[in-house]
Amino acid sequence: MAKVAASTIKLPGEGKELLAKYAKVYELADVGEAELPNILSRVNVLLCWCGGEFNLTKWIRAMPNLEVIQTFSAGVDHLPYAQIPSNIRIFSNAGAYSLPVAEHAWSLILTLAKGVHSRLMDRDRYLNDPAYSPRQLTGKSLLVLGTGGIGTEVARIGKAAFNMSTIGVNRSGRPATYFDETYPVSRLRDVLPRANVMVIALPLTKHTRGLIGEAELNLLPEDAIVVNVARGDIVKEDDLYRVLTARRGLRYGTDVFWDYGSGESLNPRTSLLNLPNFLGTPHIAGGAQPEVARRAVLMAVENAVRYLRGESPLNEVDRGDYV
Structure with a gap:
């Protein structure tokens, strides 16, 4: 059965196309509230920021098949580690910025x-x-x-x-x-x-x-x-x-x-x-620039694809550094 990948944001066209070669892709920003629980229940790979646009604390329990969280951000200190089951692997976007x-x-x-x-x-x-x-x-x-x-x-x-x-x-x-x-x-x-x-x-x-x-x-x-x-x-x-x-x-x-x-x-x-x-300066060094943010999102997608292809993704997070 094909893997299911979900992104909390709309992906650049080439990123979505690459991800779709290895998984059924959902962009959660386009998913209605009524159908969201059904889609979340099937998600294996979640691509997200560390907070803001998607309430990970609220929805993590609705993703029993989740295997991997890949962040768009390099820093992962804002993830709700206490709510993320220990079997879920987490990968940061270190180096993207x-x-x-x-x-x-x-x-x-x-x-x-x-x-x-x-x-x-x-x-x-x-x-x-x-x-x-x-x-x-x-x-x-x-x-x-x-x-x-x-x-x-x-x-x-x-x-x-x-x-x-x-x-x-x-x-x-x-x-x-x-x-x-x-x-x-x-x-x-x-x-x-x-x-x-x-x-x-x-x-x-x-x-x-x-x-x-x-x-x-x-x-x-x-x-x-x-x-x-x-x-x-x-x-x-x-x-x-x-x-x-x-x-x-x-x-x-x-x-x-x-x-x-x-x-x-x-x-x-x-x-x-x-x-x-x-x-x-008001936290503008990294992803505040559209071209930088776009490239960072594509890097996160590429890392998620490594996992979907059975390869070793980069930047696995050690939970012991945060909890």
């Missing part, structure tokens, strides 16, 4: 390094204010937390464009392409004092939540630049606010914000947005 997110990280780094986030038109004040004065990147040290797709691309650009020495931090300390040195997370505090620029590109898990707090930030050089393109909750918001207030020369840029229990909020609880050494 590496290029645009790395480019965005560098846009934040360059903006902060050259003080372009300043509105000062007084030359002397501009050049002498620790929050804005231009800094050189060439030949400096780049520390990247996370040596996956995004972190690797950030390091590649740092080496190619600015001849930076690159230090990577990952779970095991295993060597990674474009990194001169790599260390395990357990050695993070040892390398923080060497970072002229630090980019956070780690997934949010129970191991990385709150990884960066006041103690870690205060180990950074006085004029360090920190950029977060991972998840807001990897950094402790209150700690960040205290450190940025006390250390005007430390600059922080982010495309991700904090989750207060009902999804990411672009309005921090603290007054970070008012600080001169803080720069934020």
Whole structure:
């Protein structure tokens, strides 16, 4: 009997066509409420975002034949793991957004390094204010937390464009392409004092939540630049606010914000947005661009097809990192 695959969104034509070679395909956005339970009861492979357009918590019990969840998103920290039976395999879309997110990280780094986030038109004040004065990147040290797709691309650009020495931090300390040195997370505090620029590109898990707090930030050089393109909750918001207030020369840029229990909020609880050494963009680095989102969806479809063909899909999620 043919497998049944369902997508919570309308798929690009070529994606739907590819998936249809290996499964009966339903786009749930086009399914009426009355027929939805019958279709869900037959679904073997579900392609979805981690929340929003489809209430996975509500419908998971209506999918007794579900074998695989393939996400369109790279991050999977918002999945309702407690409601997903342990026999269901979960695959993320890690790597799908590496290029645009790395480019965005560098846009934040360059903006902060050259003080372009300043509105000062007084030359002397501009050049002498620790929050804005231009800094050189060439030949400096780049520390990247996370040596996956995004972190690797950030390091590649740092080496190619600015001849930076690159230090990577990952779970095991295993060597990674474009990194001169790599260390395990357990050695993070040892390398923080060497970072002229630090980019956070780690997934949010129970191991990385709150990884960066006041103690870690205060180990950074006085004029360090920190950029977060991972998840807001990897950094402790209150700690960040205290450190940025006390250390005007430390600059922080982010495309991700904090989750207060009902999804990411672009309005921090603290007054970070008012600080001169803080720069934020409203989570636009990845799938906000239509062409990037389309390609990411196609990558998710291709990974689901690997499973349907009996091959080994990429990026299987370890539930132990989240529950």
